[in-house]
Amino acid sequence: MLIQLENITKNYQVGTVTVTALQGIRMDIDHNEYVAIMGPSGSGKSTLMNILGCLDTPSSGSYLLNNNRISDLDDDRLAEIRNREIGFVFQTFNLLPRANALQNVELPLIYRGLPAAKRRTQARDALASVGLADRMDHKPNELSGGQRQRVAIARALVNNPSIILADEPTGNLDSRTGDEIMEIFEGLHEAGNTIILVTHEEYIAEHTDRIVRLRDGLIERDEAANGGH
Amino acid sequence: MKIVIAIWEGMKIAFDALRSYKMRSTLTTLGIIIGVTTVITIVALIQGLNKAFTNQISSLGSDTLYIAKFPWMMEGNSFWVYRNRRNITVKEAEKLADLSTLAQAVAPTLYTNRPIKFQENQLEGAIIVGTTEQYLITAGFVPEYGRFLTANDVSHNRPVVVLGSEIAEKLFPNSDPLGKRITLGGHKFRVIGVREKRGTFFGNNLDAYAYIPIGAFQSRFGAQFRSVEIAVKVKSPELLDEAELELTGLMRRIRGLSGDKENDFAVNKQVALQDTYQRLTGVLWAVAIGVGAISLLVGGIGIMNILLVSVTERTREIGVRKAVGARRGDILLQFLIESVMICALGVTIGVVLAIGLAKVISVTTPLPASIQLWVVFLGLGFVFAIGLFFGIYPASKAARLNPIEALRYE
Ligand SMILES: Nc1ncnc2c1ncn2[C@@H]1O[C@H](COP(=O)(O)OP(=O)(O)OP(=O)(O)O)[C@@H](O)[C@H]1O
């Protein structure tokens, strides 16, 4: 099993008030699964994704990734896991504005400590695989929204991670561009990647194999997507 | 290998950031620039002064005492007190020479400023020195060619002159000065020798002097209102303090000063000059250290401030870097490198300015200034010390940022 979540909770302290974002999540995800997480605003989708992506740690419960207990790890080990095991795609792209597409994609490889020549070839391959071979030296502000998100996807997959996490990857895109992005995810899934994405749109979720619905920090339903393969 | 890549990447990021904010980065370094420029310039000045001082003060002779109306070092308006003293006379010098047991040589000297002429060549600003053959010993005189004044020249008040090398060059650009008759302030003198070249001493040209017998000096240029300076070379340097006591006692006796009267003459020596010199450079050191420390502190705080701004502005960037796997150490290193690079910019500009300033000073003023390599290395030391010291707080603040909060930062 790739991911095992056991009774995951997450509380935020806002002044004197404790906000409970997750109230006890139990979920297993296997290699090469393609999962959509859905639910109303504030139901805890992003909180869950951040925990899955090791950007945040749960308040309680256990998270096993490749049988490693994440909650036991220190900051630097978490950084290494984010670097090697996880590719994160954000709704707002989160590219470095002063760096061009190639440099943005190289970023995870820098922190992995690869020498420059090796980084360049790997980053080129990743950009080519999302159809941006001819936009390598463009800065983010010289790219369309869809192209920016493709750069972000290239950055997420350049290190061959175990999981690709995408929090509303099409949220800032029109529906046609969104479909292009979903095609890329589909291709990645077919190539053997594990993909978990958050979406509000049923037709986007239909692309996946499994839909997990959250409400008030709990799993309301966990089912196979009927439009799935 | 990994750390090399990390440092190299950190330098690229820092360079990129500095380039994006050229104006801001340069202004930030102003304090560092001022500090480094001041310190290096003053140190260069002190170095230059030291060199000139040790080279040239020895020409005064460390075993020679100078008895004069005025002390070399005067405080406040004491000049008016000393001015009223009796002039020292050649007679007194002669008596002193007779009575002293510790003097090896005693040379009375008189100075005046007169134009010197040979045919159509004229020289203003030359100093005429009236003295005796003893000056050869008290001044460590070395002739370039010809000879110095002899006892005979002096006792017969012969109109003969020994020239400083500069005067000889100016008056006789392409002929031999020996035996030529030149005019000193309207009086004819025959050249009998030329002194070895000596250079400058705190801006005084030591080669623009002409030496004549003291009797000839007094008859041509007047004796009445002039006070003689008596140069006394002591038999050996260890006897200097003893000789000072002896000479003071003898002068008091010669001048008939009763026990309760103060000395009405001064005994000058090189050591006193050295003391004053050391006090002067001590002040310079204090200024260098004070100005340097304050501007480096201000500069350092400026750098810390700009880095804090930079960390805040780039919070999202830090979040992105952390999200894709940057460890705390990577972020810490990145901002420390940026801090050191800002310092390096300031120190580089400062060193260049200081080199220019030292050039300007040594060209436009008689003060020598020479920059030495160790000063530049000291500058490099500053770069790392200040960069690291003031960079560590902003850098660790950046390194500790929580990735999610950083990514959510607007
Ligand atoms: N840093 C935080 N501090 C305090 N409360 C937080 C924080 N992050 C999230 N929350 C709260 O936790 C709950 C879940 O938030 P989360 O962002 O996970 O929702 P979401 O499902 O992603 O919503 P959306 O669809 O609007 O993105 C919300 O009530 C939110 O207010």
Ligand SMILES: [Mg+2]
């Ligand atoms: Mg969300």
